[in-house]
Amino acid sequence: MDRVTPSNLEDRRAALAADLLAPLGELAFYQPEPSGGRDTPSVHRHNQGYSRRIAQAHLLLVNGDPESKARTYLESHEDFVSHWWNGPRNEPDWKIGPLLRIWFECQSLLGGRARERLIRLFQDYRTQIAFGGTENHIINRCVLSLLCDTATGISDAKTRHAEEVYARWVDRRGRRGFMEFNSPTYLIHCVHPLLLMHDFAPAKPSKKAAAGVLDFILATLAIESIEGVRGGPWHRATSPSQLTDHRFSCAWSLSHMFFGNCPPPAVSSHSNLVTTTYTPHPIIMRLPSVARRSA
Numbered sequence: 001m002d003r004v005t006p007s008n009l010e011d012r013r014a015a016l017a018a019d020l021l022a023p024l025g026e027l028a029f030y031q032p033e034p035s036g037g038r039d040t041p042s043v044h045r046h047n048q049g050y051s052r053r054i055a056q057a058h059l060l061l062v063n064g065d066p067e068s069k070a071r072t073y074l075e076s077h078e079d080f081v082s083h084w085w086n087g088p089r090n091e092p093d094w095k096i097g098p099l100l101r102i103w104f105e106c107q108s109l110l111g112g113r114a115r116e117r118l119i120r121l122f123q124d125y126r127t128q129i130a131f132g133g134t135e136n137h138i139i140n141r142c143v144l145s146l147l148c149d150t151a152t153g154i155s156d157a158k159t160r161h162a163e164e165v166y167a168r169w170v171d172r173r174g175r176r177g178f179m180e181f182n183s184p185t186y187l188i189h190c191v192h193p194l195l196l197m198h199d200f201a202p203a204k205p206s207k208k209a210a211a212g213v214l215d216f217i218l219a220t221l222a223i224e225s226i227e228g229v230r231g232g233p234w235h236r237a238t239s240p241s242q243l244t245d246h247r248f249s250c251a252w253s254l255s256h257m258f259f260g261n262c263p264p265p266a267v268s269s270h271s272n273l274v275t276t277t278y279t280p281h282p283i284i285m286r287l288p289s290v291a292r293r294s295a
Helices: 006-020 041-062 069-076 091-109 112-128 135-152 157-176 188-200 204-224 250-259 282-294
Strands: none
Touching (some): 006 041, 112 135, 250 282
16 A cells, blocks of 8 residues: 555545535435434435535535535525524534535635625524533534634633633543544544634644644544454444445545545545645554554
């Protein structure tokens, strides 16, 4: 296996962007999910649908959005009728994150109506959200609340509480590790907010902490997996198919992107990995080949 270099990492990012910009097909259609957040195949299709639509809008804006498709989507699409979201769990967290990336990277390309809609969503989210839940929900909620405050210019007691929750979460990962590390789906929901914090946190210590946890995740993944396949036990899988299907495995997606030691996943839904400025330490990027030779 060739050593991973920045050039072929950028090649993989470009390939992921091209995949996410492909025609959406059935994912273009919005179907409100009445299940109330239960983990069923229909929920996964629904979540994949809006995740891909948001990712495509983001990348269209990054490319200049010559036909204004992304701006029209953000101004009028039912994906952002928040009273349909299956809150307070899951859907608000999974939608606000990519919208924040759009805001910080592409704000100048948005029309006034889209900006007003996003600001209203950010304000509503941080007003309504609490910071409890399992490991991935805690990091999402404190990070998204902090970045919503950055986007809207809010700074109050809740902002300071979110900062404290974030610092405590990072400290516990260093002291205790992850509960959800070996989940094929839940770990990625820790990775996404950490990438956002790395890229957009207003304070340098918060950015540095995010990079440290991301390095810890990828170093552990490199040592405990071979060519995208985990060596440890599964944990918190939400359906039996996820135990054998790499389409939902974040280990496969992260290994492909950062190590280049396995094919791309069959299903990609998020653009976070395309435009993030985060890159693992070069030593971490060499670990998979070392682990493979030792196996």
